[in-house]
Amino acid sequence: MVTSQSTLSLSIVSPEKSVLEAEVGSVQIPGAEGMFGVLPRHAQLVSLTASGLLSAVAADGKIIEMLIHGGFAEISGDAVVILSRSAEKVSDVDVERAQQAAKRARERLSSKDSAIDVSRAGAALRRALLRERLGKRSS
Structure with missing residues (x-):
């Protein structure tokens, strides 16, 4: 270009x-x-x-x-x-999908399962919350 x-x-x-x-x-x-x-x-x-x-x-x-x-x-x-x-x-962010991803991440973080990768679940939650916040702002 x-x-x-x-x-x-x-x-x-x-x-x-x-x-x-x-x-x-x-x-x-x-x-x-x-x-x-x-x-x-x-x-x-x-x-x-x-x-x-x-x-x-x-x-x-x-x-x-x-x-x-x-x-x-x-x-x-x-x-x-x-x-x-x-x-x-x-403008393409699917807010409902972001909310579902945040819910899943919260469930993983509150789980007592020792196989859960806490840092990965935390990163997934941060990404989902960011998508949700920006998606709501643009709609």
């Missing part, structure tokens, strides 16, 4: 598919150490990403909101590539 001096090429890729390709003026990324912003001509950078809301301002001024779940961000020249474990548009 060819970019102008005032835009970035944003690509979001999950293991299953290319989720988004867009020309943007700026992007806010949930990093492992907190949110960080990227503008055109940003210094090269590779960073861990966290689960959270990625927002960008498209070249036409529209706001793009994506929910990403971990991975890496690579900024090089005027390109931003997000390699994420999963990603979806906030």
Whole structure:
């Protein structure tokens, strides 16, 4: 994708598919150490990403909101590539499914079964609650 001096090429890729390709003026990324912003001509950078809301301002001024779940961000020249474990548009979040996932995670966390991976169940609960909160906000 060819970019102008005032835009970035944003690509979001999950293991299953290319989720988004867009020309943007700026992007806010949930990093492992907190949110960080990227503008055109940003210094090269590779960073861990966290689960959270990625927002960008498209070249036409529209706001793009994506929910990403971990991975890496690579900024090089005027390109931003997000390699994420999963990603979806906030507007596509199924709130009912997120609520069911949160309920299952809570049940696992309250279980007395020693075979339950508590850190994995906790991460699943955090992801489900994030999906639920952002999904409700966009509907």
